[in-house]
Amino acid sequence: MNDSIRILEYTVSGGEEGMSVKDIMKTVLGLSTKEIARCKQFDDGVLLKRDGGDFAFSRVIEKVKAGDVLRISLHEDNDNSSEIIPAEGTLDIVYEDEDLILLNKPGDMVVHPSYAHYKDSLSNILVGYYEKTAQQHVIRVIGRLDRETSGLIIFAKNRHSAALLSDQTRNMSRRKEYLALCSGVFEKTEGTVDAPIGQIPGERMLREVREDGKEAITHYKVEKQFEDYALVRLHLDTGRTHQIRVHMQYIGHPLLGDGLYGTGIRDHHNMKRTALHAAHLEFKQPISGKELIFDASLPDDMAGHLLS
Template identity: 50%
Template sequence: MSQNRNFYKKFTYAIGKEEDGKCVKEILRKKLHLSRGEISHAKGEEDGILLNAKRVTVAHPVQEGDVVEVHLHERKEEEGKILPAKGELSLVYEDEDFVCLNKPAGMVSHPSHGHFLDSLANYLAGHFEEEGEHHKIRVVGRLDKETSGLILFAKSQICARRLFEQAQDGSRKKEYLALCAGFFAEKEGIVTAKIRKVPEEKLLREVHPEGRSACTHYLVEEQKEGYALVRLILETGRTHQIRIHMAQIGHPLLGDTLYYPSYQGQMKRAALHAALITMPHPFSGKPLRFEAPLPEDMKELL
């Protein structure tokens, strides 16, 4: 492998009797589950697509006993510009492809104005540096600064693309827990109000008939006096979706100064926590389940 290559992924498939006579492309798509983009990328590599250790076109037929290999590379110049920094990380899972972290409330996911060295991404870059690894930091589904819980970072564009596709096809599911104001007459329900950015506002979103479609499922886990612990599952991922939808039905999140400005309780941030992710591994397909317990500021109110 040449010196300027950084990330490398190999896929192998042994041809059985049922695949005899099919073309290489069909094996790549249906057996190795490679995307069109990944196949196109592999075509440009000298060792990208091999049949019995020899380079072939994707139209080449295969026979029982053949071995198909695909080699995907990423170039070193794709490494990111995020500066490494030392900081505490709550590592839930890590392998050669991606990382799952438990983000504390009050920390931004990615560098932004005023947070160039104290984001979760900076601390992850520092972790990679300590481990002697070199990866561009690719966050998969950011969490708001106030939101705590599970967040994924891919170690390659190849993996990031697969994780994005999982979100699109619904194979990767994420569940949130929130503390919502009021008494719930209905213990479960669906909110489908459309959401748009408020004109001339930087952060604020609103329900509007001309907004983008949005769908939130909710299930009351525990009803307390004046508020409830609610589990939420999103079908869409609009900015502030949970916060807006729960406020829309009269149950805003405790501590949410944007959508519940009259709140005067002890919660110092929007009480929202990304608690659970279930997904197949982006390459092996192995079922994975990641959980993050409720943080203390939410647990104290239960």
């Protein structure tokens, strides 16, 4: 696979006159020291145009003037990427541009290939889509969704966008919302669960609320209460493994279909997976900074329960 290139162009403003090219690359364009060093390895990596002339090679210590145009070429080293086998499949593409693709993941599908899902993960299908659309990108997922969780998930298309999006995810918890079907009748229509979560000793997968766990905070609001379950909207201040599932079990409202934390309710109301959906996401386009807001409707297996 050949290298792909993401080109950034930036016109220097009057307030930035006298800064070095490196300063612009780092503080304005958000490039890391490592990425700047990589750009310097290519003839077209750092180019500067001034006084109406043509783009020409520039050292990063060059001082810029107002009106100068900086062109940075970010080369992707796709030859060194891990191989993921392309697969046929349908993608629910919510949004796509040259820096990222936002997908609505089905429930009961893993994001990454594994021993048991070597060719049928979401990443396999995305690689197949990239091939069909003549795009050359490494799979770089931002954030994570469990196999059974459906909903919105971001894949960055280049290393620079991945770094900027990853920085955003550290503060994205309040800008991401989930919808869940939780068992039981809620006494309070909204509340906060502030209870530390840690791994159960001797268990690789299972987590529980425990005093020696890591801080975990979940906010919930009941959207609609049914006879013995409710549609609940949630957002997190922290991102612990299985946080929503553990916290809802802890307050006595495990999710419908949860085989790990909802003992005895795996087939409750014919829900064959954990009833959790990443429904709402807000973030900034990593290069332009434009605010992006998306919602993903409930999948059929959850939406059908709202008709009861």
